[in-house]
Amino acid sequence: RERGNAFLAREDDPMRNVLTFGFDLVMDGHDLPRPVNYWMARVTPPAGAPPTDPLNRPFIIIDPRAGHGPGIGGFKADSEIGVALAAGHPCYFIGFRPSPEPGQTIEDVVRAIVAFTEEVGRRHQVADGKPVAIGNCQAGWALLMAAAIRPEAFGPLLVAGTPVSYWAGVPGKAPMRYLGGLLGGSWMTAMTGDLGGGIFDGAWLVTNFESGNPANTYWTKQYEVWSDVDHAADRYLGFEKWWGGHVTLNAAEMQFIVDELFVGNRLATGELTFSDGTRIDLRAIQSPIIVFCSEGDEITPPAQALSWITDLYPDLNDLRTHGQTIVYSVHGSIGHLGIFVSGGVARKEHNEFASNMDMIDVLPPGLYEAVLNPADNAPGDGSAHGPWLATFQSRDFKDIAVHGGTSAEDEKRFAAMRRVSEVNLGLYRQLAQPAVRALATPLVTTAATQLHPARLSYTLFSDRNPWMGWVRWAAEMARGNRTPVADDNPGRLAERQVSTMITQALETYGRQRDALSEKVFQEVYAAPMVQAVTGVAAASAPPRLHPGDAPDHQLFVALATERLSAAMAEGGLREAVLRALLWIRLPTAQADERSFSVIRRLRQQYGVQVLPLPEFKCIVRQQFFMLLIDEGRAIETLPALLPEDTALRAEAFAILRSVATSIGDLPEEARTRLAAVERIFLGEPVVAAPPMTDAQANVTPIAASGSGTVAKRRIRPAASRSE
Numbered sequence: 001r002e003r004g005n006a007f008l009a010r011e012d013d014p015m016r017n018v019l020t021f022g023f024d025l026v027m028d029g030h031d032l033p034r035p036v037n038y039w040m041a042r043v044t045p046p047a048g049a050p051p052t053d054p055l056n057r058p059f060i061i062i063d064p065r066a067g068h069g070p071g072i073g074g075f076k077a078d079s080e081i082g083v084a085l086a087a088g089h090p091c092y093f094i095g096f097r098p099s100p101e102p103g104q105t106i107e108d109v110v111r112a113i114v115a116f117t118e119e120v121g122r123r124h125q126v127a128d129g130k131p132v133a134i135g136n137c138q139a140g141w142a143l144l145m146a147a148a149i150r151p152e153a154f155g156p157l158l159v160a161g162t163p164v165s166y167w168a169g170v171p172g173k174a175p176m177r178y179l180g181g182l183l184g185g186s187w188m189t190a191m192t193g194d195l196g197g198g199i200f201d202g203a204w205l206v207t208n209f210e211s212g213n214p215a216n217t218y219w220t221k222q223y224e225v226w227s228d229v230d231h232a233a234d235r236y237l238g239f240e241k242w243w244g245g246h247v248t249l250n251a252a253e254m255q256f257i258v259d260e261l262f263v264g265n266r267l268a269t270g271e272l273t274f275s276d277g278t279r280i281d282l283r284a285i286q287s288p289i290i291v292f293c294s295e296g297d298e299i300t301p302p303a304q305a306l307s308w309i310t311d312l313y314p315d316l317n318d319l320r321t322h323g324q325t326i327v328y329s330v331h332g333s334i335g336h337l338g339i340f341v342s343g344g345v346a347r348k349e350h351n352e353f354a355s356n357m358d359m360i361d362v363l364p365p366g367l368y369e370a371v372l373n374p375a376d377n378a379p380g381d382g383s384a385h386g387p388w389l390a391t392f393q394s395r396d397f398k399d400i401a402v403h404g405g406t407s408a409e410d411e412k413r414f415a416a417m418r419r420v421s422e423v424n425l426g427l428y429r430q431l432a433q434p435a436v437r438a439l440a441t442p443l444v445t446t447a448a449t450q451l452h453p454a455r456l457s458y459t460l461f462s463d464r465n466p467w468m469g470w471v472r473w474a475a476e477m478a479r480g481n482r483t484p485v486a487d488d489n490p491g492r493l494a495e496r497q498v499s500t501m502i503t504q505a506l507e508t509y510g511r512q513r514d515a516l517s518e519k520v521f522q523e524v525y526a527a528p529m530v531q532a533v534t535g536v537a538a539a540s541a542p543p544r545l546h547p548g549d550a551p552d553h554q555l556f557v558a559l560a561t562e563r564l565s566a567a568m569a570e571g572g573l574r575e576a577v578l579r580a581l582l583w584i585r586l587p588t589a590q591a592d593e594r595s596f597s598v599i600r601r602l603r604q605q606y607g608v609q610v611l612p613l614p615e616f617k618c619i620v621r622q623q624f625f626m627l628l629i630d631e632g633r634a635i636e637t638l639p640a641l642l643p644e645d646t647a648l649r650a651e652a653f654a655i656l657r658s659v660a661t662s663i664g665d666l667p668e669e670a671r672t673r674l675a676a677v678e679r680i681f682l683g684e685p686v687v688a689a690p691p692m693t694d695a696q697a698n699v700t701p702i703a704a705s706g707s708g709t710v711a712k713r714r715i716r717p718a719a720s721r722s723e
Contacts, residue, residue, distance in 0.1 A: 001471045003237055004462025007244045007455075014097050015039075018071035018242040021046060021081055023093060027119050030101065034108040037097040040116040043074065045085045052090045057129035057155055057357070058120050059084035062094040062113065064138035067205030069245025070095030073136055075238075078343035080134055080160075083350045089132075092120055094139075098247045100199075106142070106256045107274045113146040117153045128613045130155030130287070132357050136340045137161045137300065138257075141267060144285065149278055151286040156361050158290040158353055161339040163300045165268040166261055167414040168307035170404035175514035176212060176299060178521040181414070185421020186258040187428040193251025194436045197445040200254035203246045203454035210454075212298055215506035223499050230484070239341075244458050263421045265414065268308035270547035281547065282312055283322050288360050290353055290370070294331035294339055295403075302330050303404030309367070310397050310405065314546045320365040320628070321557060323621070327360055327392060329353075329370040330403060348372060352390045359596040360392070362617040364582070364624040368392040368591070369399065393590040412536050413525035415543030419534040420525075561629055568626050568633055569640040573648065576641035577656050579623040580677045583635060584660045586627075587669040594662045638680050646683065653681040 010016045023041035030037070040060075045052065061073040061080050074081035074093060084091045094116055113133075120131045132155050135143030140162025147154045169177050180186065193200045210217040225236045266272040272280040293305035306328055313319040319326070329349060334342055352372055353360075375389040406414070449455070461468060485492060524530060531537040585591075626634045642649055660666065660674055 001461055001463065001468055001475070002233075003240050003244070004458045004460070004464075004468075006237065006241060007458035008462050008464060010241070010245060015095075016069045016098060016245050017095050018069065018238075018245070019043075019074040019081075019093065019095075020076060020079075021074050021085075021093075026092065027116055029112045029116075032108075032112055032115055034104075034111065035101040036104050036108050036112045037100050038094060038109060038112050038116075039096070040092055040094050040119070043081055043085065043091040043093050045091075046077070049085050050088045052085070053088045054090075054124070054126055055128050056087070056089045057127045058090040058092060058124045058131045059354070060092045060094060060117060060120055060131050060133045062133065062135045062139040062143055063096075064136050064140075065096050065109075065202075065247060065249065066138045067202030067209070067246060068242055069098070069247055072242055072337075072340045073134065075242065075341055076343055076346070078346040080136075080340070080346065080350050083346055083354045084132075086351075087354050089354070090124060090127075092116075092131075096247065098245075100248065100250045100253065102250075104250050104253065105275075106253050107276075109253075110142055110145045110149070113142060114150045114153060117146070118150075121153060129358065129361060130614075132156050132158070132354075134158040134160065135162060137163075137336070140164075141261065144282055144289075145267075145272075145280050147285045147287060148280050148282050149284075151284055154285075154287045156288045156290060156357050157285070158292065159305075160292045161294070161297060161300045161305070161336055162291070163261075163304040165304050165307035165311050165406070166263075166265045167410060168303040168404060168406045169301060169410075170303055172515070172518070173404075174298065174301040174304065175517050176208075177304070178517050179208075180258065180263040180421065181417035181521045181525055182517055185417070185424045186255065186263055187421070187424040189254055189258045190251070190425060190428055190433070191436055193254060194433060195440050195445065195448060196248075196251065197440045197442065198251050199445070200249045200251050201246070201449055201452060202248055203449075203452045206243070206246060207454050209299065212510075214510045215503050219499070219502050219506055223503075227495070227499070230482070244454075246455065259421070259425075263418055265418070265544070268311035269544050270312070271544070282308070283324065283547065286323065288325040288327060288363065290360060291326065291328040292331070292339060292349060292353070293328070294334045294336070296331070296333040297336040297339065299336040301404065303406075306330075306400045306403055307405045309400060311544070312547065313397075316367060316396055319367060323365050325360070325363050325365050325368070327363070327368045327370050328395075328400065329372075348388055352388055356390050356593050356596070358613060359390075359591065359593060361613065362596075362620050363392060363591060364621065367395045367397070367400070369395045390593045391590050392592075408542065409526065411543045412531060413522060416525045416531050416534040416536045417521075419536070420530070560625075564622070564626050564629060565633075568630075569637040571641045573641065573643055573652050575619060575623060576638055576681075577652050578619055579626065579634060579638060579641075580680070581656055581659055582620070582624055582627055583631070584656075584666075584670055584673045584677060587667050587673070588663075592663040595659055597662070635676075635680075638677075642681065649681045649683070653678060656681075 022044035024044065025039060025041045027040045029035060029039055059081075061084075063070040063073050070093075073079060076082065081091055081093065094113065117131055117133060124131070130153070133143055133147070135141070135157070137160070140159030141164055143157055143159060144162075144164065147157055166177060189200070192204060221236075225232045260266050260272055264271075267280065267282070270279065270281040270283070274280065291305055293300060293302045295302060309319070309326060313322070313324075331339070331345070331349065334345055338345060349370075349372065352370070369392070371391045371393055372388045373391065375387055450459075459465070463469070463472075528537065536543065585595075623634075642652075656677065657674065660670070666674065
């Protein structure tokens with residue numbers, strides 16, 4: 001009853017959210033040239049929180065508009081917002097009103113995110129770095145689209161539980177990816193929007209999520225309250241406040257999501273194009289991308305969160321030549337909502353991401369896995385650590401392939417599904433849509449909305465239902481006469497046994513249903529007749545190809561390589577220290593937050609005003625690419641960067657040594673390189689170490705090449721874009 005009454009009380013609230021933090025509205029999407037129902041607010045730090053530092057880069061948290069209301073990113077004190085505020089960062093939140101603006105599209109939403117981010121950037125021009133943006137679930141792919149069309153506005157991007165490669169998965173898991181094919185494509189999405197009078201009810205999305213876990217939906221969630229009603233009620237009501245905050249989308253928005261993403265899967269390979277001709281190419285993103293997912297997430301399994309990397313880039317070297325830095329972390333067990341809601345995840349993963357965001361921003365281009373280990377007994381660097389120690393270890397594409405992907409057979413099945421969907425949608429629009437729209441009168445759409453089962457599960461048990469009038473006094477009487485029984489009471493034991501049996505039965509049903517769904521999908525869309533009719537069987541090329549390099553990109557790479565080769569002997573002490581440090585640390589194949597804490601002192605050695613973070617990042621990437629195109633010559637020209645003052649050289653080498661050794665003992669090859677650099681800095685001649693082998697290059701942050709390979713190894717330095 002309380003759950004239903006809370007639902008009714010919030011039904012007409014235009015700013016409904018579940019934030020536990022105060023906020024001040026900064027920007028309203030209604031005022032944009034293309035109005036949207038999104039808004040942005042600055043979050044007010046709670047009492048006792050440290051003051052925000054104007055030099056700290058701001059954080060922007062974007063919530064998913066997937067049937068529920070906004071606020072999940074700040075649902076608890078230990079949350080994405082709470083972590084950012086606790087670290088002294090200015091924090092902004094992007095939410096949305098329950099109903100969309102007339103004519104609003106996904107393209108308008110993406111451009112609104114760009115406008116909001118640009119406003120945050122204007123408000124924090126003195127901050128040491130561009131805004132960090134966090135996109136949860138659906139908001140993650142919208143954020144990636146925004147950063148692809150306006151890369152210069154964004155700092156590091158964190159996408160949590162975000163599906164980007166929608167066909168990917170592991171056999172026997174992620175059954176939701178088959179749903180579009182089992183329904184014959186997106187025609188039912190179009191019909192649902194037409195029956196809603198041009199509005200798609202988000203309650204259908206909530207119902208879809210609930211159907212994925214029948215045991216939790218139909219029994220466990222309720223039983224957990226009934227079995228511990230004295231303590232579980234507040235937690236239950238707090239979650240239902242968000243889960244039942246149903247919002248709506250324009251039918252065109254939902255159709256875009258299903259056609260272009262869920263069924264079409266056009267985002268991961270650069271096939272997605274906006275109505276004005278803007279091509280969404282994720283390779284255009286200049287900021288580091290942090291991907292956070294979980295093996296326990298059935299809605300966004302790791303394969304869907306990570307496979308876009310291998311869909312977009314043919315190999316690791318191509319990723320590096322585009323100047324891209326991608327960091328990923330795979331949780332072992334947490335569910336989809338736990339990625340955003342769990343206090344334990346916020347205190348561990350999100351806290352480490354936030355505290356190391358500057359470090360992630362300056363990592364050399366490549367693919368890294370964030371590995372978090374207990375900080376106890378770890379060799380220190382003299383600075384304070386939290387309970388966890390973050391290490392960013394270099395990875396190759398084979399490391400993310402273990403989490404699943406899309407086989408060649410599945411590519412053909414899903415390609416056939418996409419074409420079947422297009423045909424069915426066309427037939428629906430031609431034959432049935434006029435009649436359906438004629439039936440969708442205001443009276444019919446209103447009745448359909450109010451009678452939706454997801455809403456009735458709230459309203460039927462509220463005080464709006466006169467048959468619930470007796471519950472209030474009965475509940476008060478029960479509270480006044482509570483007589484709890486012992487845990488070993490025979491009735492309690494029998495209750496738990498019955499609950500376990502019901503849960504196991506529903507779980508078994510869910511597994512069998514999912515297995516049958518997968519089998520039906522595979523058999524239908526692998527059938528020779530279906531693939532022949534859809535044209536998949538006749539195609540000589542794979543259904544989806546990696547995006548190709550344009551001639552102007554290849555020319556840019558060649559010119560950048562030539563320019564960097566000519567500039568190897570240019571620069572000063574800062575460039576020399578950073579180039580030497582990168583070279584020494586190559587054999588370790590990882591970056592450690594203890595190293596970066598020393599690097600912060602290195603930056604401060606020259607003063608923040610002299611060497612702000614963006615300039616530091618530019619130098620790191622420039623020196624990285626010099627080592628990449630010709631490692632031998634990069635080391636041979638190192639003495640030309642050093643000053644004649646031996647005291648300065650000695651001081652610089654002392655700082656360099658402290659960074660290189662901050663994580664403890666170095667491997668033998670790294671020690672050899674450190675000794676060689678010491679001779680260079682102290683003015684002794686040195687013979688450059690031999691180049692690394694291809695096998696070593698595949699597991700290190702920098703793919704080193706030998707002397708004289710400039711013409712063979714072409715790169716695209718991100719630094720040159722900043723210059």
